[in-house]
Amino acid sequence: MAALRPSPLAEQAAARLEEQIRAGQWPVGGKLPGEVALAEELGVGRSTVREALRTLAAAGMVRSRQGSGVYVTADRPTGDWAARLRRAELAHVYEVRTVVEVQAARLAAGRRTGADLAALDAALAARRAAGGADDAAFVDADIALHTAVVAAAHNPVLDDLFAQFAPVLREQLVALVGLFGLRAEDPDHGYDAHADLVRALHDGDPEAAGRVLAAELEATRSRLLTH
Structure with a gap:
């Protein structure tokens, strides 16, 4: 993935991750890469990745499992x-x-x-x-x-x-x-x-x-x- 340009980076990061989930890169039930790997792919800091993941969690697309990682729960927003x-x-x-x-x-x-x-x-x-x-x-x-x-x-x-x-x-x-x-x-x-x-x-x-x-x-x- 190409690095993101400045702007609301967390929103861009969330949108990019959503695109990848929709495309099946990480299927429902699958585990996302860790924060460091995602930060490197997106060209942003780990805090931006965490904020993007919170956005996806609020939309019902991912869920964090303590001590295990972040998993895909839906391939499209379901929270609203x-x-x-x-x-x-x-x-x-x-x-x-x-x-x-x-x-x-x-x-x-x-x-x-x-x-x-x-x-x-x-x-x-x-x-x-x-x-x-x-x-x-x-x-x-x-x-x-x-x-x-x-x-x-x-x-x-x-x-x-x-x-x-x-x-x-x-x-x-x-x-x-x-x-x-x-x-x-x-x-x-x-x-x-x-x-x-x-x-x-x-x-x-x-x-x-x-x-x-x-x-x-x-x-x-x-x-x-x-x-």
């Missing part, structure tokens, strides 16, 4: 989950959303408290009331109901995952509701399915809750694929 969601196709986001939310609904059916049920009833009522509002307010009310379902599962990891989806979903769904004309004939689009979901949670029926939500999300995903 929110950015990847923004770049992803909405149909793909829906596939992952279904995995997360359907399991959350099943858990919620067995874990929901009286306070959760009250919150779900209020969210369902707010969603119906938003039928007379604009598309943005309607989508906000819909996401708020789904958020209440996930919250009733009482799993903070699921809460965090859905929180990552919510901004991406809102931005794209506001556009899609108008594009598909979903509310042209039915301002409360999807109300019956959401009411069935809340009823299943009241009944403590995990299979019904998962089935209803899976069908509702799949209907939207299918529409995305065929539009």
Whole structure:
């Protein structure tokens, strides 16, 4: 490799190492050369190499093993989950959303408290009331109901995952509701399915809750694929 020119050297070094990893010079699971060797190849100091490796570690591409060295864990950046969601196709986001939310609904059916049920009833009522509002307010009310379902599962990891989806979903769904004309004939689009979901949670029926939500999300995903 040619020596790097002055500028943000650590950024250049990280970019060069990323290129080499992507090209397969160091495959996933393989060990990188030591700091001294990398510094000589790149024409930079060891401190620059360490900073570049920290950048790659933050991106999920490498991991340091104490006393062993630095190993490749991925051939492309994986660390910025929110950015990847923004770049992803909405149909793909829906596939992952279904995995997360359907399991959350099943858990919620067995874990929901009286306070959760009250919150779900209020969210369902707010969603119906938003039928007379604009598309943005309607989508906000819909996401708020789904958020209440996930919250009733009482799993903070699921809460965090859905929180990552919510901004991406809102931005794209506001556009899609108008594009598909979903509310042209039915301002409360999807109300019956959401009411069935809340009823299943009241009944403590995990299979019904998962089935209803899976069908509702799949209907939207299918529409995305065929539009």
